[in-house]
Amino acid sequence: AQSVTQPDIHITVSEGASLELRCNYSYGATPYLFWYVQSPGQGLQLLLKYFSGDTLVQGIKGFEAEFKRSQSSFNLRKPSVHWSDAAEYFCAVVFQTGANNLFFGTGTRLTVIP
Amino acid sequence: DAGVIQSPRHEVTEMGQEVTLRCKPISGHNSLFWYRQTMMRGLELLIYFNNNVPIDDSGMPEDRFSAKMPNASFSTLKIQPSEPRDSAVYFCASSSGRETDTQYFGPGTRLTVL
Numbered sequence: 014a015q016s017v018t019q020p021d022i023h024i025t026v027s028e029g030a031s032l033e034l035r036c037n038y039s040y041g042a043t044p045y046l047f048w049y050v051q052s053p054g055q056g057l058q059l060l061l062k063y064f065s066g067d068t069l070v071q072g073i074k075g076f077e078a079e080f081k082r083s084q085s086s087f088n089l090r091k092p093s094v095h096w097s098d099a100a101e102y103f104c105a106v107v108f109q110t111g112a113n114n115l116f117f118g119t120g121t122r123l124t125v126i127p
Numbered sequence: 128d129a130g131v132i133q134s135p136r137h138e139v140t141e142m143g144q145e146v147t148l149r150c151k152p153i154s155g156h157n158s159l160f161w162y163r164q165t166m167m168r169g170l171e172l173l174i175y176f177n178n179n180v181p182i183d184d185s186g187m188p189e190d191r192f193s194a195k196m197p198n199a200s201f202s203t204l205k206i207q208p209s210e211p212r213d214s215a216v217y218f219c220a221s222s223s224g225r226e227t228d229t230q231y232f233g234p235g236t237r238l239t240v241l
Binding site for chain 1: 131158160169170171172175182183218220222224225226227228229230231232233234235
């Protein structure tokens with residue numbers, strides 16, 4: 014079955030610490046992969062996406078993500094977290110079925126401690 | 128560009144009333160998506176349109192929900208009659224239509240059905 018999983022519901026990090034948010038998918042091929050961020054009361058904003066090529070993808074706000082085919086993962090990372098990064102982060106996939114609708118993970122809420 | 132515009136931002140109504148949510152996609156985009164976000168179910172696709180034509184409405188919960196896109200610059204999502212379990216944040220998103228294209232989200236409509 015096709016699915017996308019974010020194992021961590023809530024993560025707390027100190028400001029300046031590094032961050033890694035996990036995302037795994039289940040699919041017979043490589044889907045198109047996205048990370049979105051949602052600040053409280055706001056819509057979703059794209060951080061980065063991957064669909065081919067270099068498996069390390071750079072995004073906005075200093076985020077990066079690495080696609081690992083062997084692990085069916087697309088984890089989001091940031092070397093030094095800022096207080097303004099506190100938000101909800103969603104991994105999303107488009108399964109290459111000809112339809113271009115996103116399937117979202119359940120999200121990871123990030124809390125940043127000063 | 129003004130981005131995706133949704134109205135109203137907040138809607139409070141009583142059970143049994145008709146609710147209409149509105150969306151104006153980004154000019155030039157030919158795919159439009161309606162998502163619903165709840166604590167229980169997370170973000171889920173309700174319906175999406177390509178070139179004003181509904182492509183996949185399998186996410187529409189039941190016959191009480193209907194969506195239209197009469198032209199490239201306007202879409203509505205209607206709930207009639209509304210029920211308390213419809214309370215959620217409803218997002219509209221648009222994209223250029225390819226699977227790898229970024230979906231741009233509106234700010235959402237927070238619907239409360241009493």
